Amino acid sequence: MKETQTIERKQESIVSATVISGAEAIVKCLLAEGVDVLYGYPGGAIMPVYDELYKYEAKIHHVLTRHEQGATHSAQGYARISGKVGVAMATSGPGATNLITGIADAQIDSTPMVCITGQVASHLLGSDAFQETDIVGISTPVTKWNHQITKASEIPEVIAKAFYIAKSGRPGPVLIDITKDAQIEKFDFEYKKCTGIRSYNPEPAVDAAAISQAAQLINAAKKPLVVWGQGVILGEAEEEFKAVIEKAGIPSAWTILGASALATKHPLNVGMVGMHGNYAPNVLTNECDLLIAIGMRFDDRVTGDLKKYAKQAKVIHFEIDPSEIDKNVKADVAVLGSAKQSLALLLPHLNINTHTEWHQKFKDLYAVEYEKVIKKDLYPTKEGLTMGEVIQEINLLTKGDAAIVSDVGQHQMIACRYSEFNKTKSNITSGGLGTMGFALPAAIGAKMAAPDRDVIAIIGDGGYQMTIQELGTIFQTKVPVKIVVLNNEFLGMVRQWQELFFDKRYASTELINPNFVAIAKGYHIEGQKVTKRSELKGAVAEMMACDGAYFLEVCVEKQGNVFPMIPTGASVSDMRLS
Amino acid sequence: MSKKTNTYTVSVYTENNIGLLNRISAIFQRRHFNIESLNSSLSEIEGVSRFTIVVEMTEEQIKKIIGQIEKQVEVIKAYYHRDEDTIYQESCLFKIKSDLLFEERQIQNIIKESNARIVTVNKEYFVLEKSGRRIEIELLHRELSAFGILQFTRSGRIAVTKEPMEISQKLASIKQ
Ligand SMILES: Cc1ncc(C[n+]2csc(CCOP(=O)(O)OP(=O)(O)O)c2C)c(N)n1
Numbered sequence: 051m052k053e054t055q056t057i058e059r060k061q062e063s064i065v066s067a068t069v070i071s072g073a074e075a076i077v078k079c080l081l082a083e084g085v086d087v088l089y090g091y092p093g094g095a096i097m098p099v100y101d102e103l104y105k106y107e108a109k110i111h112h113v114l115t116r117h118e119q120g121a122t123h124s125a126q127g128y129a130r131i132s133g134k135v136g137v138a139m140a141t142s143g144p145g146a147t148n149l150i151t152g153i154a155d156a157q158i159d160s161t162p163m164v165c166i167t168g169q170v171a172s173h174l175l176g177s178d179a180f181q182e183t184d185i186v187g188i189s190t191p192v193t194k195w196n197h198q199i200t201k202a203s204e205i206p207e208v209i210a211k212a213f214y215i216a217k218s219g220r221p222g223p224v225l226i227d228i229t230k231d232a233q234i235e236k237f238d239f240e241y242k243k244c245t246g247i248r249s250y251n252p253e254p255a256v257d258a259a260a261i262s263q264a265a266q267l268i269n270a271a272k273k274p275l276v277v278w279g280q281g282v283i284l285g286e287a288e289e290e291f292k293a294v295i296e297k298a299g300i301p302s303a304w305t306i307l308g309a310s311a312l313a314t315k316h317p318l319n320v321g322m323v324g325m326h327g328n329y330a331p332n333v334l335t336n337e338c339d340l341l342i343a344i345g346m347r348f349d350d351r352v353t354g355d356l357k358k359y360a361k362q363a364k365v366i367h368f369e370i371d372p373s374e375i376d377k378n379v380k381a382d383v384a385v386l387g388s389a390k391q392s393l394a395l396l397l398p399h400l401n402i403n404t405h406t407e408w409h410q411k412f413k414d415l416y417a418v419e420y421e422k423v424i425k426k427d428l429y430p431t432k433e434g435l436t437m438g439e440v441i442q443e444i445n446l447l448t449k450g451d452a453a454i455v456s457d458v459g460q461h462q463m464i465a466c467r468y469s470e471f472n473k474t475k476s477n478i479t480s481g482g483l484g485t486m487g488f489a490l491p492a493a494i495g496a497k498m499a500a501p502d503r504d505v506i507a508i509i510g511d512g513g514y515q516m517t518i519q520e521l522g523t524i525f526q527t528k529v530p531v532k533i534v535v536l537n538n539e540f541l542g543m544v545r546q547w548q549e550l551f552f553d554k555r556y557a558s559t560e561l562i563n564p565n566f567v568a569i570a571k572g573y574h575i576e577g578q579k580v581t582k583r584s585e586l587k588g589a590v591a592e593m594m595a596c597d598g599a600y601f602l603e604v605c606v607e608k609q610g611n612v613f614p615m616i617p618t619g620a621s622v623s624d625m626r627l628s
Numbered sequence: 629m630s631k632k633t634n635t636y637t638v639s640v641y642t643e644n645n646i647g648l649l650n651r652i653s654a655i656f657q658r659r660h661f662n663i664e665s666l667n668s669s670l671s672e673i674e675g676v677s678r679f680t681i682v683v684e685m686t687e688e689q690i691k692k693i694i695g696q697i698e699k700q701v702e703v704i705k706a707y708y709h710r711d712e713d714t715i716y717q718e719s720c721l722f723k724i725k726s727d728l729l730f731e732e733r734q735i736q737n738i739i740k741e742s743n744a745r746i747v748t749v750n751k752e753y754f755v756l757e758k759s760g761r762r763i764e765i766e767l768l769h770r771e772l773s774a775f776g777i778l779q780f781t782r783s784g785r786i787a788v789t790k791e792p793m794e795i796s797q798k799l800a801s802i803k804q
Binding site: 187195215248376 | 651695698701799
């Protein structure tokens, strides 16, 4: 299969010049880049391309989402689970502006995505024409690169660049805006993949001196701690990463986007760092003598107060993006380059170690967190279902093999804290932007990219209603995603902050919700609502056994809180357990 | 690192692209840094543009800004320099009533002493050009203000560095 694909692709690229329209060229470019599915919504300025998509239906699957934001999140879900570039398409004006949230999300979470927008004809640019909007201007701060095409002949080169830029180095979103006349114009089409741009150095070469300095620090450390991020996943460095931490025996913690790069049950996996992460890695960040950051960017949700963050420790920062070095935390040794290459070079320099005593500290603090928080979350005895027990039930059934797509809020923190992962690229969530409404459309894209995997969306009753219309996409495409809405009848995370920091003034956080099961049924999606603990196991089993899409609403306690927690502005070691 | 702010001249070598000005200025705007001046022109290398940007900030801040600028796909290389590391100039134009040139002897002396240059003269007005450091231009402006200035404009700073830039070597090392 793969082989025939490459042969096909090669043929594409040496196809002798043929005269075709810009619109057809766009589709041919997508095919040449190996795109098998894209997400979008038609309209006037992009209609020539849709007309070509109609003709190429057998080769490329266009998924009509119910909103352009949904198209971007689906493309993101597709990219996050597969590592391939996700593609979204929209018309000019409102179609294009509706993409912005997803583009911003992809930018901050380094997700490879190419967005193609139609634009008014070039002679109308700047005239406030119908559905004209300066999408290149609007998207500039939230794209890795963007470009407007006004001539058909520019299409192959620009699209080739778009895919190259989106995927290489630190990935990100690229937007290509194409005027309608460029779509209609005919030209000699020839496609060549982009392999380099002189002003752009996506993967800095690894410096051998930095590697040996890093190795020296690691070999000398008594209490080393690794914090890894999505860089390990984006760089496909999971194996190298595991080899490094196993050899040096280093307890390793993950950022929310780094989750699943190392199996949850791996003995060196000490949990999540950050605001609602695990107690041990947060507290011990301020006790380690060496902090080894790998493919992570010291986000404020991870570090808490920077002035009190790991001040006692030396810091090694493995990073592909030079602008991240010293941005938030000063590195004693910076190793620039891809995680895969850097870690492979590091491995032979490391001494075998176990750090048994140091590990014990993590176990001790885990025991504290277990008693105070985890036990109550996962095995509650009082009335009212917890979000944690729902995740636990899913774990028991999927055995960690499912991909979990979470939305934003309390359920997200619970899903990330407690979901079990055996496989990389399994935790798909909006980390940097925290975009409510992400999960439902992202799950669609994820399931389409990985049809053999169980894809389960975990969503709050608030965020669900931000992109609920994508149930229509699920119904129409029959994509068998599992949807779990954890209904607390509140914008739970905001309510939690109001309870803790605003004297329980619950301003605009209570939700009067519709009959969610009826809505799912309206879209011909099977489903049920669970209100009692005794019904939970059976309902989850029924969901997982269902061949098609399934909707499960679980009514959870209304005023549950997520702990532990590092209050904003506090230090990681001042994490609250209640 | 010191919290003291300095004036920095930033030189950015880029591919020639219309959108890039937006991208670069947004980097400053987002962090609430005021751009004192920004100039864009050709550079010594064919097909490569050069931005010269003057800003005031701490060294820690300028380092981060340079990182963000270099991160842009079409930026080849960015440098920052202190005033003492560069040769820099600004340029300005004064439009003044022609009568004054003949009625006020003093003006002719000012022009001579300031090394300003008369670009054009006609019956109604003459235009004076002066290049130099900011203080020299400000001094000239003060002196001429007394007589009345019809129009005044000053350019942003342009600068070259005392040390070699090494941008050409960098470009040569990248295979096209
Ligand atoms: C688009 C968007 N708007 C607002 C917010 C702020 N916000 C963060 S969490 C949250 C509450 C989410 O409520 P819900 O979806 O019900 O999930 P829960 O926290 O109850 O699990 C809100 C409003 C956001 N993250 N995204």
